[in-house]
Amino acid sequence: MTPENQPPMLQLLAPDGTYGVPKGYEAYGKIIEGLDQDFLKTLYTDMARIRRFDIEATALQRQGQLGLWVPAIGQEGAQIGSGHGVGKNDHIFPSYREHGVALTHGIELISILKMMRGVNHGGWDPEETRFHHYAIVLATQVLHAVGYAMGVKLDGKVGTGDRDKDLAVISYFGDGATAEGDVSEGLLFAAVNESPIVFFIQNNQWAISSHIDSQTKVPLYTRGEGFGVPGMRIDGNDVLACYAATRLHMDNARSGDGPFLLEALTYRIGAHTTSDDPSKYREEAEVDEWKAKDPIKRFEIFLRRQGIGDDFFEEVKVAGDDLAKKIRAETFALEDPPLENIFNHVYTEQHPEIDKQRAWLEAYEARMGDHE
Amino acid sequence: MTIAKFPLPDVGEGLTEAEMVSWLVAPGDHVTVNQTICEIETAKSIVELPCPFEGEVDELLVQVGDTVEVGTPIISVRVTGDSPMLVADKPDPHPALAQEADTGAEYKIPTLVGYGDAGEAKSRRGRPVRPAATATAVPVAMMSAAAMASDAIIAKPPIRKLAKELGVNLAVVNGSGTRGEITREDVISSASQASVFKNLTTPAVSSEREERIPVKGMRKVIATAMVKSAFTAPHVSIFVDVDATRTMEYVKRLKASVDFAGVKVTPLLIMAKAIIWAARRNRMVNSTWSDTEIVVHYFVNLGIAAATPRGLIVPNIKDADAMNMIELATAIEKLAATAREGKTTPEDMQDGTITVTNIGVFGVDTGTPILNPGEVGIVALGSIRKKPWVVDDEIVVRQVTTIGATFDHRVVDGDVASRFVQDVASVMEEPALLLD
Numbered sequence: 001m002t003p004e005n006q007p008p009m010l011q012l013l014a015p016d017g018t019y020g021v022p023k024g025y026e027a028y029g030k031i032i033e034g035l036d037q038d039f040l041k042t043l044y045t046d047m048a049r050i051r052r053f054d055i056e057a058t059a060l061q062r063q064g065q066l067g068l069w070v071p072a073i074g075q076e077g078a079q080i081g082s083g084h085g086v087g088k089n090d091h092i093f094p095s096y097r098e099h100g101v102a103l104t105h106g107i108e109l110i111s112i113l114k115m116m117r118g119v120n121h122g123g124w125d126p127e128e129t130r131f132h133h134y135a136i137v138l139a140t141q142v143l144h145a146v147g148y149a150m151g152v153k154l155d156g157k158v159g160t161g162d163r164d165k166d167l168a169v170i171s172y173f174g175d176g177a178t179a180e181g182d183v184s185e186g187l188l189f190a191a192v193n194e195s196p197i198v199f200f201i202q203n204n205q206w207a208i209s210s211h212i213d214s215q216t217k218v219p220l221y222t223r224g225e226g227f228g229v230p231g232m233r234i235d236g237n238d239v240l241a242c243y244a245a246t247r248l249h250m251d252n253a254r255s256g257d258g259p260f261l262l263e264a265l266t267y268r269i270g271a272h273t274t275s276d277d278p279s280k281y282r283e284e285a286e287v288d289e290w291k292a293k294d295p296i297k298r299f300e301i302f303l304r305r306q307g308i309g310d311d312f313f314e315e316v317k318v319a320g321d322d323l324a325k326k327i328r329a330e331t332f333a334l335e336d337p338p339l340e341n342i343f344n345h346v347y348t349e350q351h352p353e354i355d356k357q358r359a360w361l362e363a364y365e366a367r368m369g370d371h372e
Numbered sequence: 373m374t375i376a377k378f379p380l381p382d383v384g385e386g387l388t389e390a391e392m393v394s395w396l397v398a399p400g401d402h403v404t405v406n407q408t409i410c411e412i413e414t415a416k417s418i419v420e421l422p423c424p425f426e427g428e429v430d431e432l433l434v435q436v437g438d439t440v441e442v443g444t445p446i447i448s449v450r451v452t453g454d455s456p457m458l459v460a461d462k463p464d465p466h467p468a469l470a471q472e473a474d475t476g477a478e479y480k481i482p483t484l485v486g487y488g489d490a491g492e493a494k495s496r497r498g499r500p501v502r503p504a505a506t507a508t509a510v511p512v513a514m515m516s517a518a519a520m521a522s523d524a525i526i527a528k529p530p531i532r533k534l535a536k537e538l539g540v541n542l543a544v545v546n547g548s549g550t551r552g553e554i555t556r557e558d559v560i561s562s563a564s565q566a567s568v569f570k571n572l573t574t575p576a577v578s579s580e581r582e583e584r585i586p587v588k589g590m591r592k593v594i595a596t597a598m599v600k601s602a603f604t605a606p607h608v609s610i611f612v613d614v615d616a617t618r619t620m621e622y623v624k625r626l627k628a629s630v631d632f633a634g635v636k637v638t639p640l641l642i643m644a645k646a647i648i649w650a651a652r653r654n655r656m657v658n659s660t661w662s663d664t665e666i667v668v669h670y671f672v673n674l675g676i677a678a679a680t681p682r683g684l685i686v687p688n689i690k691d692a693d694a695m696n697m698i699e700l701a702t703a704i705e706k707l708a709a710t711a712r713e714g715k716t717t718p719e720d721m722q723d724g725t726i727t728v729t730n731i732g733v734f735g736v737d738t739g740t741p742i743l744n745p746g747e748v749g750i751v752a753l754g755s756i757r758k759k760p761w762v763v764d765d766e767i768v769v770r771q772v773t774t775i776g777a778t779f780d781h782r783v784v785d786g787d788v789a790s791r792f793v794q795d796v797a798s799v800m801e802e803p804a805l806l807l808d
Contacts, residue, residue: 055630059406063424063481064381073633269634275384277417280529284709288702291634320630328405332481 176207
């Protein structure tokens with residue numbers, strides 16, 4: 001595709017750190033220009049924290065402390081920007097790479113590692129945090145999100161104008177998931193029910209080893225059109241564009257405008273997970289091209305132009321290293337879950353089949369001797 | 373003093389073993405948390421393992437080339453500083469090791485997968501052993517027919533890749549591994565066999581007495597440049613051996629640092645920085661001879677000799693002296709990638725002021741580089757290997773390399789040349805000098 005026929009994309013912060021509002025996108029610029037400096041600093045701090053966390057988690061996996069790690073390096077702009085754009089009552093349905101979004105909604109980072117270690121399934125309360133559990137079977141979370149959004153509307157919590165009552169739903173998924181039937185079903189149900197939901201696609205261009213070209217023939221932001229869900233493309237490595245677009249369209253959804261789709265164009269710099277080797281399926285030149293569009297670097301340039309100095313960036317770096325140390329210590333302190341957990345959370349009430357299985361396992365363990 | 377062991381983790385999902393490809397540390401080395409200590413090759417890929425401890429390497433428990441099961445301790449470290457939660461290792465039945473247990477308790481880091489699973493626990497728990505399926509064994513003739521029909525070559529992807537690179541046809545290799553799996557050694561030995569075979573047969577096959585290769589293209593350009601250089605500039609070469617251990621440590625630290633995430637860091641990068649630094653202290657090596665005047669450059673366009681499938685080319689990094697370490701690393705990586713793809717432009721190769729050539733990657737210790745025409749200095753980085761080295765009158769194992777350099781004697785006299793090379797060597801010995 002030549003640059004001339006590239007689809008339009010909202011970008012407020014160019015890769016060289018220059019801020020500018022393109023014609024027709026003034027509403028998004030207005031949101032950014034109303035922000036105070038402390039909030040801008042928070043966006044930077046969160047991006048830097050989550051990257052440092054990601055690096056430490058990768059090392060912990062390589063040291064045998066996690067079964068798997070799912071790196072999100074390169075996608076911090078899309079995740080931190082949009083995460084902060086979600087309102088205080090809104091509900092979030094993530095896939096399994098949304099560590100940055102989790103951070104913006106108060107999820108303890110160690111909880112994510114607990115899941116990757118197999119200690120539990122996340123363990124946080126989705127009602128309290130409004131951040132639902134990671135979906136391992138991709139694209140299912142889109143159905144969960146749409147169902148939840150349909151319920152919100154039935155409860156009459158959309159478009160009342162009461163800020164404490166109204167809420168919307170956001171579902172995060174990737175380019176690979178768009179090729180699954182669940183996403184099409186979700187778009188259709190959201191459209192016909194005029195559900196308060198934003199579909200947030202992080203198009204990181206690779207579904208494990210399958211390139212985006214094998215997932216779609218049209219730009220993904222147009223995927224909802226046939227179902228009646230309008231969409232737009234935003235620069236997923238521009239934290240400001242991601243914040244402004246998410247905030248504006250979540251506000252719209254909350255006030256009863258129906259569903260909307262955001263395609264954040266970004267790139268996964270690392271592997272799909274610690275179990276694959278991306279050098280086997282993609283060119284280094286492509287990775288380099290995207291490293292030059294790094295979301296954190298360009299935002300640092302922007303902040304420095306706003307007069308924020310070395311002290312701040314040094315502070316963030318030190319805080320990141322402290323976080324890494326803390327996470328490391330917490331990971332090593334994690335205890336194995338008791339074996340009966342396998343049975344405890346299957347049914348809310350006692351169940352004869354589960355009792356039978358529990359008894360069998362106990363007998364088996366007794367026969368085999370010490371567990372350790 | 374606590375000695376802690378690091379058992380081989382399962383770095384994929386459900387991998388049971390891995391081959392030790394290389395050790396990046398040696399007994400006595402200081403290691404930090406997350407420092408890369410070794411490379412292992414699994415059925416999926418080559419993976420670098422970061423150290424979970426800080427301390428001093430006590431012993432490497434696995435040799436390069438060994439295939440080890442997940443859960444097998446691969447290294448022991450005398451832990452200092454913050455260490456993760458450790459669990460006591462089993463008392464060792466071997467008296468030789470038991471003595472060690474008197475002086476310091478032995479511990480290991482509990483890893484998630486493999487720990488106590490593949491080895492010890494299995495036997496302790498006395499899991500019922502499934503009888504081998506010999507009763508229903510398929511007749512040998514049928515088996516081989518079936519194997520031939522399905523064309524079953526058993527080899528891990530990295531081995532297949534190696535075979536492709538070496539031009540080895542896996543179908544004709546007899547695998548020495550389990551169930552006929554083709555191993556790295558099988559491929560390498562097959563490749564060396566093949567080259568012997570080729571050498572023996574090639575002359576016999578050819579009916580011609582000689583072959584005439586037209587001198588054109590890259591070969592002609594290389595030849596012209598070399599002759600011009602060798603016969604216009606009187607070359608003088610000097611060599612110095614240097615202990616590059618600290619450079620290797622520095623490379624490791626940079627690799628582990630957040631700022632360098634995703635950037636390729638190699639000893640060549642430190643060498644490049646060293647040359648830029650030394651050229652600033654000895655300006656004459658970074659100049660051009662033009663019969664009437666010597667143009668001394670106050671900038672450095674650093675040439676990097678690159679072997680490409682089409683031959684040798686020397687693209688340069690413009691204004692390399694103005695770059696910080698990350699920028700330079702990125703520039704070197706980009707230059708190499710562009711050269712490999714054959715996309716280097718004539719402009720990339722013009723206006724170089726001094727050149728470095730990394731002949732160490734070919735496994736040789738040093739050589740006499742020939743000047744890139746128009747330049748008066750070129751430095752060669754030899755291979756960096758563990759060698760005996762004298763420190764405080766004692767022979768110790770250090771990572772040693774040889775720096776070779778050639779100068780145009782019309783411009784650079786022996787004293788300047790020697791000082792320059794000494795400066796480069798001193799940075800390789802102590803990269804902290806770059807902070808100057």
